[in-house]
Amino acid sequence: MPLLELAGITKDYRLGKTFVHALRGLDLTIEQGEIVALMGPSGSGKSTLMHILGALDTPTSGTAAFDGQSLQQLSENQLVTLRGRKVGFVFQTFNLVPTLSAQKNVELPMIFLGVPKRKRAARAKELLTKVGLADRIRHKPNELSGGERQRVAIARALANNPEIILADEPTGNLDTETGGTILELLRRLSVDDGRTVVLVTHDPEAVRIAGRVIRLRDGRTVEETANA
Amino acid sequence: MLRDFLVLAGSSILHRKIRSWLTVIGVFIGITAVVALISVGLGLERTITDEVAKVFGVDTFVLAPRGSFGAARTSEGSNQYALDLEWLRTLDGVLTAAAVRQRTAFVQGQPGPEGRLAQGFLPVMGLSPELITSFSSFVGSLEVEPGGRLFQEADSVVAVLGREVATRLRVDVGQTIVIAGDADKPELTFTVVGILATADDGRPQQGFTSGMPASATTIYIPYDTMESLWGAAQDVLVTLVRTAPGRDVDEVANRAQAELRARGSRVTAITYSDISSAIGTVTSTVSAFLAGIAGISLLVGGVGVMNTMFTSVLERTKEIGIMKAVGAKNSHILSIFVIESGMMGLVGGIVGTLLGLGLSAVASAIIGRMFDVRIAVVASPVLITATLGGSFLLGAVAGLWPARRASKLPVVDALRYE
Structure with a gap:
């Protein structure tokens, strides 16, 4: 059974006075453990697709299933719990909470799932060590470099041991070398831990780690290539 | 969480x-x-x-005219009431009691230089001597001018005068005044034993707390002597009652009020807890x-x-x-x-x-x-x-x-x- 299965997905939303047809009948299947790169010009619906994959948003029509579970049948709170347990997000702009230390940022998803304090702290330290920030756990985001922030974000995405990591332009705000480190981290999540990774990216380097590249245009899949 | x-x-x-x-x-x-x-x-x-x-003590209550205190305050009715003080003193739980009654009476003093007698209708107040001996906190520090004294329990036809009234009646300590009572009672001649001192600033002493006329214009005589002039008390202003040690003041006060009312006294018992x-x-x-x-x-x-x-x-x-x-x-x-x-x-x-x-x-x-x-x-x-x-x-x-x-x-x- 595929991890994610989308069929005939459309998504319309209002932006000011105009209706945007962001997705127009998109089909997509993602298997457990693969790395998928989503590419396409801006306005092609990449971000909207990411939101639907991550259960942040629901499609206007079509069916979306996560682990065989139809997303349309879940209540808002059930969607939140699904997100909390099974999905980890990595954003282009890192999206750390500026008032909290690296450790607290990593603990955040566990707080909302009610993980006990001691267990949480241990897990956060373990993950920060794993991304190479053992000496940065008490630092606030503004005391960290871009690459370090993105590593905190990856550690946070892993907090609840999710099945899938959704990364929206994870290297977009980083220089090539730092971006390379981040991509290597993401690749290992798939290779070592068997996690599914979906990347939205323009970065040719990022495409290199993907097993599959899906190109979008005008809200539809236009090309799908398997990487060697 | x-x-x-x-x-x-x-x-x-x-x-x-x-x-x-x-x-x-x-x-x-x-x-x-x-x-x-x-x-x-x-x-x-x-x-x-x-x-x-401090004034009241927790063992004392006041009998005031009915309707003069609290929510039941009314403008109706007299501010004086009938009272059998001797009976009240025998009520269970009562240690001692003192009362004040007041009349306006025709009083004669001493003759002036041209031989005319100083006389007039003046307020006369009957005080239980216990007021001074047992309830001194209510009376405050009443001071008499040098050479005089306040009356005591054994005194009968003696009077203490306010300064103003003493001057008007032209009397001094040791001299006498005559007070006329009811028509069927004899006039009595009182010996003046003391004159109340005025305070340093010339104002009369406050004396009593509860609605008494200023003391400088009043003639004070023993409570029991009032009876010889006007008979049983129908004109009491206020009564102070001290309860026996260990008794519940509110209980005794309520019982006193009920029984006095049954006997025709229009009174309200006010305890410390009522006031506070x-x-x-x-x-x-x-x-x-x-x-x-x-x-x-x-x-x-x-x-x-x-x-x-x-x-x-x-x-x-x-x-x-x-x-x-x-x-x-x-x-x-x-x-x-x-x-x-x-x-x-x-x-x-x-x-x-x-x-x-x-x-x-x-x-x-x-x-x-x-x-x-x-x-x-x-x-x-x-x-x-x-x-x-x-x-x-x-x-x-x-x-x-x-x-x-x-x-x-x-x-x-x-x-x-x-």
């Missing part, structure tokens, strides 16, 4: 220190005003009741009124909290989106924001309570110096607890609306917010 939310809320408050403090200032000004006013009110109440207790609750009603009404006015500033403080929270929600739209993306439910976001505003309220409450208590101590000292009394400083635990609880609630309620708005933000829009 609550503890974690406290930490999250706290870190957000500390992150914008200046704004948080300004908001807290808005709250604590109001709290300070309310706490200070209520504390001063409580202090005044305590002071007054303490003073009353009456004082309590007055002072708490006044302090509630003042605190209500001060409460307006609390409202302003609350609006300040609300304003800050709205700004905070707007500023942290993206953060709310992040928290929702990593698994925060709407209820979590609501709790975090309500706790945050509640904490600002609480901090305002703590600072305000401390300042308010300090302010009330200073105010009490100033009032005390102005009126030359010691005002008790009251730090009521109930007031403090209620204030702290109330200030948290104020903050939380003010934050509820912004917090609801935060919790309802759609996650995708919030994440997209720049």
